[in-house]
Amino acid sequence: MITLTTVLDILKTDENFRDMIIKGEYFNDGCVDLSFDKLSYDSRDTSSQTLFFAKGIQFKREFLIDLAIPFYISEIDYEVDIPAIIVHDVKHAMSLIAMSFYDHPQTSLKTLAFTGTKGKTTAAYFAKNILDQHNHNKTAMFSTMDTTLDGRTFFKSKLTTPESIDLFRMMREAVNNGMTHLVMEVSSQAYKTARVYGLVFDVGVFLNISPDHIGPIEHPTFEDYFYCKRQLLANSKYAVVNAEMAHIEFIKSQLTCEHTFYGDTSPYPITNSKAFSFEAMGERFDIQLIGHFNQENALSAALAAQQLGASLTDIKLGIAETTVPGRMEVLSQHNGAKIFVDYAHNADSLEKLINVVRPHQTGKLIVVIGTTGNKGESRRQGIGELLNTLPDIQVILTADDPNFEDPAEIAREISGFITREVAIIVDRELAIETALNQTTGADDAVIIAGKGVDAFQIVNGSRVPYPGDRKIAEKYLSLPSHD
Numbered sequence: 208m209i210t211l212t213t214v215l216d217i218l219k220t221d222e223n224f225r226d227m228i229i230k231g232e233y234f235n236d237g238c239v240d241l242s243f244d245k246l247s248y249d250s251r252d253t254s255s256q257t258l259f260f261a262k263g264i265q266f267k268r269e270f271l272i273d274l275a276i277p278f279y280i281s282e283i284d285y286e287v288d289i290p291a292i293i294v295h296d297v298k299h300a301m302s303l304i305a306m307s308f309y310d311h312p313q314t315s316l317k318t319l320a321f322t323g324t325k326g327k328t329t330a331a332y333f334a335k336n337i338l339d340q341h342n343h344n345k346t347a348m349f350s351t352m353d354t355t356l357d358g359r360t361f362f363k364s365k366l367t368t369p370e371s372i373d374l375f376r377m378m379r380e381a382v383n384n385g386m387t388h389l390v391m392e393v394s395s396q397a398y399k400t401a402r403v404y405g406l407v408f409d410v411g412v413f414l415n416i417s418p419d420h421i422g423p424i425e426h427p428t429f430e431d432y433f434y435c436k437r438q439l440l441a442n443s444k445y446a447v448v449n450a451e452m453a454h455i456e457f458i459k460s461q462l463t464c465e466h467t468f469y470g471d472t473s474p475y476p477i478t479n480s481k482a483f484s485f486e487a488m489g490e491r492f493d494i495q496l497i498g499h500f501n502q503e504n505a506l507s508a509a510l511a512a513q514q515l516g517a518s519l520t521d522i523k524l525g526i527a528e529t530t531v532p533g534r535m536e537v538l539s540q541h542n543g544a545k546i547f548v549d550y551a552h553n554a555d556s557l558e559k560l561i562n563v564v565r566p567h568q569t570g571k572l573i574v575v576i577g578t579t580g581n582k583g584e585s586r587r588q589g590i591g592e593l594l595n596t597l598p599d600i601q602v603i604l605t606a607d608d609p610n611f612e613d614p615a616e617i618a619r620e621i622s623g624f625i626t627r628e629v630a631i632i633v634d635r636e637l638a639i640e641t642a643l644n645q646t647t648g649a650d651d652a653v654i655i656a657g658k659g660v661d662a663f664q665i666v667n668g669s670r671v672p673y674p675g676d677r678k679i680a681e682k683y684l685s686l687p688s689h690d
């Protein structure tokens with residue numbers, strides 16, 4: 208429940224209020240005693256006491272016209288019969304009103320947020336497992352992969368960071384379920400679209416930054432992307448930052464909250480890094496996820512969780528038990544060849560992944576990869592140029608969420624940056640089968656990069672069912688050996 212008076216107070220305190228319009232008359236204060244029992248930003252989900260937020264690039268006046276609602280909030284006066292509150296920024300309004308409507312759930316949760324170009328989901332899983340040791344499984348998690356409000360049951364997320372109304376509703380539900388901690392990923396889009404406006408995290412972790420998510424529906428420039436990401440540091444009480452990341456001196460110059468760093472040039476370097484163990488914080492940790500970058504992800508989660516009360520024992524147990532669906536999963540073919548299923552879908556991640564695999568797999572190495580349509584368009588050049596510098600790798604280009612674009616054309620664009628012959632097999636299942644068919648022995652490997660366990664392909668704006676890279680790889684593991 209929230210009253211009209213409270214809504215107006217919130218907007219005025221935030222200097223967001225412009226005016227209130229009822230039947231063509233302008234008002235400054237609530238002239239009626241009204242309360243709302245529901246918030247919504249979707250006209251298909253309203254009731255007679257809903258406070259509705261009209262927002263978004265695709266919003267149309269016709270969504271409003273026939274709605275039986277007492278008020279809507281908007282940046283635009285749609286000149287309909289419904290009373291309106293006009294604001295400067297509807298997404299700011301939505302976040303602060305949702306926070307109040309759900310009675311500030313963040314005050315009952317210890318909150319830990321991860322941002323960075325890569326590693327958010329993986330680090331969130333490490334943090335959840337560590338904190339679960341500490342609080343006996345009372346950690347909620349909102350991540351790209353999965354969301355859990357009770358620490359045990361998981362459902363697939365639509366967005367990495369939910370829309371503010373959904374975010375605060377889910378936080379309240381997590382508190383009502385007895386959760387004491389929340390681990391979440393905060394995307395740059397979340398800051399750009401004010402999904403976490405007004406929320407201050409107990410700990411914010413900045414993992415790394417490289418050019419990504421630059422395109423018409425995401426960020427216009429790298430500067431914009433980087434600026435949005437840095438907002439996590441400006442909205443956290445304590446920060447954990449990768450000392451080795453790009454632009455670190457600039458980040459340091461802007462850090463105002465209490466903080467610590469991790470990485471080679473910090474008080475918390477990783478030493479004695481082996482495939483399944485590493486040392487840091489004066490301890491030796493066992494880890495199932497191979498790759499130095501996963502050890503960095505684990506260490507960032509360890510330092511953040513420690514700040515929230517986790518002990519070294521909690522950290523050791525939490526790290527040791529962590530696996531992440533579709534991230535660095537290793538399967539074996541009947542002929543001994545190794546299959547790496549990973550979520551790498553930009554040049555930086557692919558390079559790191561290849562660097563992890565190459566020293567162990569000295570035979571034939573086949574990479575199956577594609578890039579997304581209508582999103583992250585710069586990845587095509589990045590991945591193409593990277594593969595061009597690695598002539599010993601066999602490349603099969605395939606579809607990865609082509610959306611409204613032609614996946615064959617995307618593949619041709621990537622191949623335009625590669626001077627040697629590469630295969631294009633648009634059907635992703637066939638591409639994986641073909642790659643697995645070409646291995647001959649235990650020194651060989653196939654890297655299937657980009658979709659992990661995602662059970663869909665985005666085609667023409669919809670999620671079309673797809674078994675997921677891991678399931679498909681498992682299906683073809685027993686292909687006849689070419690030995």
Ligand SMILES: CC(=O)N[C@H]1[C@@H](OP(=O)(O)OP(=O)(O)OC[C@H]2O[C@@H](n3ccc(=O)[nH]c3=O)[C@H](O)[C@@H]2O)O[C@H](CO)[C@@H](O)[C@@H]1O[C@H](C)C(=O)N[C@@H](C)C(=O)N[C@H](CCC(=O)O)C(=O)O
Pocket residue numbers: 248249250251262263264265266267270365366367368369370394395396397400420424425
């Ligand atoms: C750019 C962006 O952030 N867009 C998000 C945003 O869209 P928007 O506010 O512009 O709204 P819109 O899609 O134009 O739709 C207009 C409004 O009309 C409403 N509507 C629509 C139909 C109707 O009949 N009635 C009605 O009221 C809708 O509920 C919506 O509120 O709000 C929508 C939900 O309210 C999101 O679905 C949408 O995410 C789009 C689909 C998206 O793909 N976002 C990506 C770029 C994103 O945010 N990604 C990051 C992760 C990036 C990473 O990997 O790191 C994320 O956090 O998920």
Ligand SMILES: Nc1ncnc2c1ncn2[C@@H]1O[C@H](COP(=O)(O)OP(=O)(O)OP(=O)(O)O)[C@@H](O)[C@H]1O
Pocket residue numbers: 323324325326327328329330351392414415500501503504533534535549550551552555556557559560
């Ligand atoms: N610290 C890291 N540095 C670089 N690459 C990484 C790092 N951690 C993970 N990766 C690579 O990025 C892929 C995606 O990892 P993860 O899902 O944890 O990141 P994310 O930030 O949540 O990604 P996205 O924003 O694309 O959903 C992994 O499969 C791996 O290949």
